[in-house]
Amino acid sequence: MRISGLRIRRLQTTLARPMGPRGDVGYGVFHHTGSEHQQVAVVEVETDVALTGVTVMSVRGEEGVEYLTGTVAPALLGRDPTAIRRRLSTLRALDPYDRGVVNHLEFALWDLLGKEQNLPVFRLLGAGAAAPSIQVYAGGGSLAFGPIEEVIAEARRLKDRGFRAMKLKVGHGPEEDLHLVAHAREAIGDELLLAVDANRAYNLTDAVVLAEGMTQFGVAWFEEPLLYAKQADDSSLWSCTRVDSRGLDDYRSLRAATRTPIAGAEGFTDYGLTSRLLTSGCLDVLQSDAGALGLIGMLSMLEQARLYGVGFTGHVTNNICGFIASLHLQALTRQSVAQECETIDSPFFHTIFVDFPRLLPSGRMAVPSGPGLGVVLNEETCATYGVAEEKVA
Secondary structure, three states: OOOOEEEEEEEEEEEEOOOOOOOOOOOOOOOOOOOOOEEEEEHHHHEEOOOEEEEEOOOOHHHHHHHHHHHHHHHHHHOOOOOOHHHHHHHHHHOOOOOOHHHHHHHHHHHHHHHHHEEEOOOOOOOOOOOOEEEEEEEEOOOOOOHHHHHHHHHHHHHHHHEEEEEEOOOOOHHHHHHHHHHHHHOOOOOOOOEEEEOOOOOHHHHHHHHHHHHHOOOEEEEEOOOOOOOOOOOHOOOOOOOHHHHHHHHHHHHHHHOOOEEEEEOOOOOHHHHHHOOOOOOOOOOOHHHHHHHHHHHHHHHHHHHHEEEEEOOOOOOOHHHHHHHHOOOOOOOOOOOOEEEOOOOOHOOOOOOOOOOOOOOOOEOOOOOEEEOOOOHHHHHHHEEEEEEEE
16 A cells, blocks of 8 residues: 555634633733634545545644645655554654644554554554543633633533533632632532643642642642743743753642642653653643654653553643544553543534544543544535645645
């Protein structure tokens, strides 16, 4: 089997509800996943045996498509897609190198390998034959908007939809955040998993106060409470490109001072930095993102997490293929805590595939069991939101 072409369709939409913070008090504004203006590329890796591997990725308009057609395609055409590590080695040597594009193309290669062998990805990665179900939690853009009353109303709606786990955005100071957590716990009951995410908004002193205060509410984890390294300015708050000794010390000190589990590493695209957090005793729960590290990279991090007794909850925002890949990864590990699930109403997450996993009454989702990633493109969605198409052969 050889790669014979790439079909690239660019889709765009404006979400009805913009992604943003809960407010602008306390520690300031920490935007969630960027913008309500969404653009994706649906990329199909075609072969000479009529099998096609599919992936969906964020793109920077025409510039992103040009990178796929002019730089990536020549490195793939005529090559064996099932030699995944060899293809990745070639793609990582590209100049310029776009890690996000390459990681999402890796999903398409696994999709092709699974289709060739008539096996789902979780079987290719070494899981058992039966398709498992995974606990998911309402995350992504959930519970991050407006006054506390609106957040609590949303939490009730998510519970009514069948979610048995959810995550609150915090980061406005211990007093306000404890108030929010207390009201959320009262609204959803004691039986549901409740986690919080500060997006690195806290300093160590206040993080300890909040973490200890939350123990009475059974918070499952306190996500990214602190910066990983001293930053020169606010523009780099969302950049996970550095870890320094101060950041490591602060995370270790916080873990030592509280019984609330500490989670992190969601945005790291560097295996070495993720490994440093794990091996330095900074985390109770690893939150690596398959879109940031790729499937093969995630396998390495999961093994390290196992060795250090660290749990795993796959991070995902408005990234459908990262979500599907994470479901397959969750099937491999006994460290699984829960899998993040985007709840923002986006056609590029919930309807881009015709068979988006259904939320079961238990609050779990079955891992797709069809060949490859186990999903099929929704051509109606592609046609409705499509703005351009390119094909390279």
